[in-house]
Structures are given as C-alpha cells and as structure tokens.
Amino acid sequence: MLAEVAFTAPHVDFAALAPEIVLTAGAVLVILLDALALDKIKPFISIITGATLLGAMIPILWLANNGVDRSLFGGAFVVDNFALLLKAMFLLSGYVVVLLAMNYIAEGDYWESEFYAMMLSSLLGMVVMCSARDLLTIFVALELLSIPAYMLATWRKRDLKSNEAGIKYYLMGVFASAIMLYGMSLVFGASGSTLLTDVAKGLSGDNVRPTAVVGILFVVIGFAFKVSAFPFHAWAPDTYEGAPTPVTAFLAVASKAAGFVAIVQLIYVGFGTREDVYQPLLWVLAAGSMTAGNLMALRQKNIVRLMAYSGIAQAGYMLAPLVVAGNDKVGDKPLQAIVGYLVIYAAMNLGAFGVIMAVARKTRSAEISSFRGLFHYAPALTVAMTVFLMSLAGIPPLAGWYAKFQVLSALISAENASGVAMGILVGVNSVIALYYYGTIARSMWADDAPDGDLTPVRVPPALVSAIVITAAVTVVFGVLPQAIGHFTNGGLLAIGG
Numbered sequence: 430m431l432a433e434v435a436f437t438a439p440h441v442d443f444a445a446l447a448p449e450i451v452l453t454a455g456a457v458l459v460i461l462l463d464a465l466a467l468d469k470i471k472p473f474i475s476i477i478t479g480a481t482l483l484g485a486m487i488p489i490l491w492l493a494n495n496g497v498d499r500s501l502f503g504g505a506f507v508v509d510n511f512a513l514l515l516k517a518m519f520l521l522s523g524y525v526v527v528l529l530a531m532n533y534i535a536e537g538d539y540w541e542s543e544f545y546a547m548m549l550s551s552l553l554g555m556v557v558m559c560s561a562r563d564l565l566t567i568f569v570a571l572e573l574l575s576i577p578a579y580m581l582a583t584w585r586k587r588d589l590k591s592n593e594a595g596i597k598y599y600l601m602g603v604f605a606s607a608i609m610l611y612g613m614s615l616v617f618g619a620s621g622s623t624l625l626t627d628v629a630k631g632l633s634g635d636n637v638r639p640t641a642v643v644g645i646l647f648v649v650i651g652f653a654f655k656v657s658a659f660p661f662h663a664w665a666p667d668t669y670e671g672a673p674t675p676v677t678a679f680l681a682v683a684s685k686a687a688g689f690v691a692i693v694q695l696i697y698v699g700f701g702t703r704e705d706v707y708q709p710l711l712w713v714l715a716a717g718s719m720t721a722g723n724l725m726a727l728r729q730k731n732i733v734r735l736m737a738y739s740g741i742a743q744a745g746y747m748l749a750p751l752v753v754a755g756n757d758k759v760g761d762k763p764l765q766a767i768v769g770y771l772v773i774y775a776a777m778n779l780g781a782f783g784v785i786m787a788v789a790r791k792t793r794s795a796e797i798s799s800f801r802g803l804f805h806y807a808p809a810l811t812v813a814m815t816v817f818l819m820s821l822a823g824i825p826p827l828a829g830w831y832a833k834f835q836v837l838s839a840l841i842s843a844e845n846a847s848g849v850a851m852g853i854l855v856g857v858n859s860v861i862a863l864y865y866y867g868t869i870a871r872s873m874w875a876d877d878a879p880d881g882d883l884t885p886v887r888v889p890p891a892l893v894s895a896i897v898i899t900a901a902v903t904v905v906f907g908v909l910p911q912a913i914g915h916f917t918n919g920g921l922l923a924i925g926g
Contacts, residue, residue, distance in 0.1 A: 445499040445508040447488030448516055448556055455481025456549035463542030471541055475531045478545040482524045482552070489517050504624055505563035512559040514768065515690055519555045522683050522775045523548065528895035529783055530675035537585075537673070544584060547577035548679065555687040562698060564613045564623040567691050571609075571655070574687055575602050578680060582672040594671025598680075601654060601664040609651025615644030616699075625699035633702040645706045648695060649714075655688035658748060659717040662741045669737035674789070677733060678782035681740050682775045689747055693767055696754055704755035711751045712847060716854050719745025723861040732785055733795045735865065736778075739821065742862060743774060749836050749851050753843035762842055766835035769913050773820075773828040773906055780899030781817040783892060784810050791886045792879075800869060802878030807886045811873045813900050818866040820903050823859050828906035831913070833859060 443450070459477060462470045492499075492513055499508040526548065534541050554574025561567040579602060583595020617623050619641030620631025632641055650661065657665040669677045700707055722742030729735035747770050750763035785795065787810055792799040804811040820829035833855065840852040888896075906913045 440501075442499050442501055444488065444492065445501060445506075447492075448485045448520070449553060451481060451485040451488065452549055452553045452556060455484070456546050456553065459542055459546045459549065463546070472535075474542050474545050475527055475534070478549060479524055479527045481549060482520045482527065485520050485556075486517060489513050489520070502563075502566075504626060505566045506557075506560045507562045508560055511768070515559040515686075515771070516556045518686070518772050518775055519552055519559070519683055522686075522779060523552045523679075525779050525783075525895050525898060526675055526679045526683070528891045528898075529678055529779070529786060530673075531891040532889040533673065533675050533786060544581065547581050551575075551577040551581070551679075552683065555683055555690075558687050558690050561691070562625045562694065564617065564625070564628070564699075567694070568606075568610060568613065571687070571691065572606065574684065575606070575655075578602075578676075578684055581676045582668055582680065584673050584676060585671075588671070590667075590671035591673070592671075594668040597664045598668040598672075605651045605654030605661070608647050608654075612644045612647025612649075612651060615640045616648065617644075619644060625694065628699040629702055632700065637703065637706075641703075642706050645700055645703060646710060649692070649707055649710055652688050652692050652695075653714055656685050656692070656744045656748075657737075657741050658714045658744045659721040659741055662718070662722070665741060666734045666737040669740075670731060670733050670795070674733070674782060674786050674795075677736075678779055681736065681782070682778050685740065685744065686771045686775060689744075689767060689771060692748075692751070693764065696751055697764060701755060708752055708755070708847070711748055712851065715745045715748035715752060715851060717745070718742060718748060719854060719858040723858050723865075726865050727861070729865075730797055731795050732797050732800070732869070735797065735869075736781065736785075739862070739865075740778070742858060743778075743821070745858070746770065746833065746836055746855060747774070749855055750839040752851050753840055753845070753848045756843045756845070756848075758844055759839055759842045762835070762839035766832075766839045769835050770832040772913060773832040773903070776899045776902040776906070777817045777820040777827075777829060780813065780896055780903060781821070783896040783899060784814040784817065787886055787888045787892055787896065790888070791884065797869060797872070799879065801872050801876040803873040805878050806883040810886060810888070810896075813896050814873060815870050816900055816903055818870050820907065822863040822866040824863070826904075826907045828903045828910075828913075831907060831910040 455478065459474060462474070492508060530544070534544055551574045554570045557573065558567065558570035561570050579595060579599040582598045583591050585591035616628060619638045620628045622628055622631060654661040669681065672680065696707060719742045722738045722745060726735050726738035726742065729738060747767055750766040753759050754763045788800060788803065788807070789795060816827060820827035823829045823833040836855060837852050840848040840855070
C-alpha cells in the first residue's frame with residue numbers, strides 16, 4: 430500500500446488577493462443579476478462594473494501604503510510595487526473603457542450584462558498577470574484575459590466584419606498560445622521548474638541546452654503575437670476595424686499592455702541570464718515593428734486601421750528598451766522606460782479612441798476624411814484629438830515625449846552599437862509617425878467640413894468624462910514628468926521573484 434501523505438493547506442494571504450477577489454465578485458454579481466433581474470437591473474450594469482473596478486483600487490492603495498512585498502503559492506504569485514502599479518493601470522484603463530462603452534453598448538444591439546462580465550473576466554486575467562512569477566500562472570492569466578477578449582471582438586453578432594475580427598483574433602491567438610506553451614514546456618524541461626526564479630538558475634551558465642534556447646525563442650515569439658509585433662501583427666488591423674470600437678480600445682491598450690507585462694517578467698526574472706538568446710530576437714522585433722507599423726500607417730484611409738498600425742509601431746518603441754536589458758550600465762532604466770510608456774500609452778490611446786467614438790456619433794464613419802473641418806463644429810474635440818495625436822508622436826510638452834525620452838535614455842545609456850542603432854531607429858520612426866499624425870491634425874484644423882455640415886456633435890457625459898480624464902493625464906504627465914517618474918524610478922519599481 431502507498432503511504433499516506435498528509436496534506437498541508439497553503440497559506441493564503443487574502444489581503445494580497447483582495448483586488449482579484451473584488452473583480453471576481455463583481456463579475457459573478459453581474460452574471461447573477463443578468464440571470465435573475467435583467468430588465469430591472471440593465472440600466473445599472475455599467476455602473477456596477479465601474480464601481481467594481483474602483484472598488485478593486487482600494488486594496489491596491491492599501492497594499493501600496495503598507496509597502497511590503499507578499500509572496501503566495503511558493504513564489505508563483507507575488508505582490509510588489511511593480512505588480513501594484515500595473516494593476517492600478519489596468520483597473521483605471523478598464524474604468525475608462527466602461528465610460529467609453531456605456532452609451533455605445535446601451536444604444537446598440539448588444540447584450541450589456543455579458544459584455545461587462547466578459548470585460549471584468551478579462552481584466553481579472555490582466556491583474557493576475559501582474560503578479561504571476563511562474564510559467565503556469567502566466568499561461569493561466571493569459572488565457573483568462575484572452576478568451577473573453579476573443580468573444581468581445583465578435584460582439585456585433587450580425588456584422589460580418591465583426592465575425593471576421595473575432596475569428597482572426599481567435600485563430601491567431603490560439604496559434605500563438607500553442608507556440609508559447611510549447612516553448613514553456615521546453616524551458617521547463619531544460620530548467621526543471623516552472624517558477625521563474627528557478628528557471629533563471631536552471632538556464633544560467635555556459636552549457637545551456639539547445640532546447641532551452643528554442644524554448645526561450647518560442648515563448649518570446651508567442652508573446653510577440655499577443656502584442657501585435659511585426660511580423661506577427663497580421664490579425665490586428667482587421668480585428669481593430671471589425672470589433673466594436675470600445676472593444677478595440679480595450680484590446681489596443683489593456684490587452685497589449687498585459688502582453689508586455691508578461692514579457693518584462695520573463696526577461697527580468699526568468700530569462701535574465703540569457704540575454705545572448707533573447708536580445709537579437711527582440712532587436713529584430715522592435716526594429717521591424719516600429720518601421721513596418723509606421724510605413725503601413727502612411728497609406729491608411731480608415732482611422733481605426735491607422736490606429737492599429739500605429740499600435741504596432743508603438744509596440745516597437747516599447748520593445749526597444751529590452752534590447753539593452755541586462756546591460757550593467759543601464760540598470761533598471763529599460764524597466765522604468767517600459768512601465769512609464771505603458772501608463773502613458775494607455776491614457777493617450779484611450780483618449781484618441783474616445784474622440785473617434787464621439788465624432789462617429791455624428792458622421793457614422795471611421796474614415797479619416799470624416800475628420801476634415803472638425804474644428805469648425807467641434808472645437809473641444811479637435812483640441813483633445815490634437816493633444817492625443819501629438820502625444821503619440823512624442824511632441825513636448827505632452828506625455829508622449831517623456832515616454833520616448835525614457836526609451837532613448839535607456840538605449841543610449843548602454844553605450845553599445847546595438848543600443849545606439851536602436852535609438853536612431855526610434856528617432857527616425859518618430860519623425861515618420863509625426864507625418865501621419867500631423868496630417869490628421871492639419872485636416873481637422875484647416876480643411877472645410879464635408880458638405881459644409883456644421884451640425885454640432887452631441888457627446889454623452891460618460892464619453893466626455895473619459896476624454897477629459899485621459900486628456901488631463903496626457904497633459905499632466907507631460908508637463909510634470911516627475912509625477913510618473915515618482916512611481917517608475919529604480920527605488921520604487923522593482924520586480925520581486
């Protein structure tokens with residue numbers, strides 16, 4: 430007979446898990462209310478969702494105030510300053526998406542409760558990802574955030590473009606997950622563990638197995654699909670165009686950021702000793718993404734597709750600092766640059782999508798030509814869109830300039846040919862991006878409105894709030910970069926293993 434083994438229940442720190450518990454409770458509540466009292470509760474579902482997201486911020490603030498790293502489940506789940514900052518970013522981004530979606534979903538032919546339940550579920554996966562320090566935890570978090578996103582992309586059930594968007598996103602996402610999971614299995618086989626700190630020890634030394642090299646490459650390539658890095662970007666333009674616009678904003682910001690969170694944790698905690706393997710691949714991905722994304726954006730006539738290609742280029746900017754990660758001269762600068770860029774990118778990109786949605790309420794079009802003469806009948810929206818576009822281009826004193834400055838600072842500080850070459854590419858591509866962003870801005874300010882139609886745009890209060898919040902963050906972080914720098918400096922931002 431087999432000897433009995435006593436089961437020891439793991440210690441669970443419920444305070445550390447409080448944000449995840451609040452999100453789970455909110456998603457379950459929305460599902461139950463949908464099943465029990467849909468007609469009565471329908472007008473309040475978006476409010477409940479927003480309250481859930483803000484409620485999950487309370488334990489994050491409490492944990493940040495206590496300032497003690499917490500480790501659960503044998504180190505597979507860690508709550509540190511890095512995790513708390515990014516969890517707050519995801520929750521606040523989700524709240525802005527709720528504001529963007531509130532009228533759009535209510536006025537359309539959608540199942541509101543299911544939409545918000547899926548969004549909360551996806552955000553739960555993103556929040557878990559911030560604390561994941563184990564290959565299995567990372568994969569579970571990734572699937573938890575991805576599967577609801579696949580369904581959200583095809584939410585316009587009777588729209589062929591939306592169906593196409595969901596199918597492409599699903600097929601490419603599953604393909605990427607398969608590649609990534611195979612890579613993780615190879616890494617596990619080579620290192621003997623799924624815990625990232627143990628993986629780092631198992632992969633250190635000169636005699637690393639070839640299977641480990643292939644595993645690292647496959648894992649990075651799998652996440653390159655998730656962040657729509659070139660040449661693994663093909664799903665993004667069609668998915669962005671076909672999905673409901675609030676979902677597009679959600680995917681463009683929160684989903685992309687979650688992929689970067691995973692890449693950063695893998696590079697800094699798991700694969701940190703193998704920069705000889707991942708750095709050449711990341712160099713190619715970063716250079717290709719920013720160059721191809723910007724060049725393809727130049728030819729776009731649809732502003733949502735343009736934002737998709739812009740997002741590919743932005744992914745290149747965010748990958749660039751990892752090219753010098755592990756260099757002793759740069760320290761934590763690459764990490765600070767990426768996290769700062771993610772926070773700033775969330776604000777300016779969500780704001781741009783907010784203006785796109787507001788203008789589309791009148792024009793019923795996403796063509797760039799529909800923005801001609803916007804200043805003549807919607808001056809406030811024109812100013813806001815100009816702020817977001819110029820910030821995306823990196824023009825001072827808007828927040829985008831500081832994001833790109835941090836990237837360039839990290840690259841140049843490495844004092845090697847690889848970093849300097851990447852810095853030059855970042856500068857050149859920023860100029861290319863300024864051309865198409867500036868073309869849209871010039872058309873809004875200088876051209877005449879199509880057909881001379883100067884009817885004002887009626888913007889719902891929730892959408893106004895989203896635009897105001899994101900515009901304020903974009904301006905404040907540009908004028909006072911120390912506001913974001915306070916949270917991303919080396920002393921406060923660190924990844925616990």
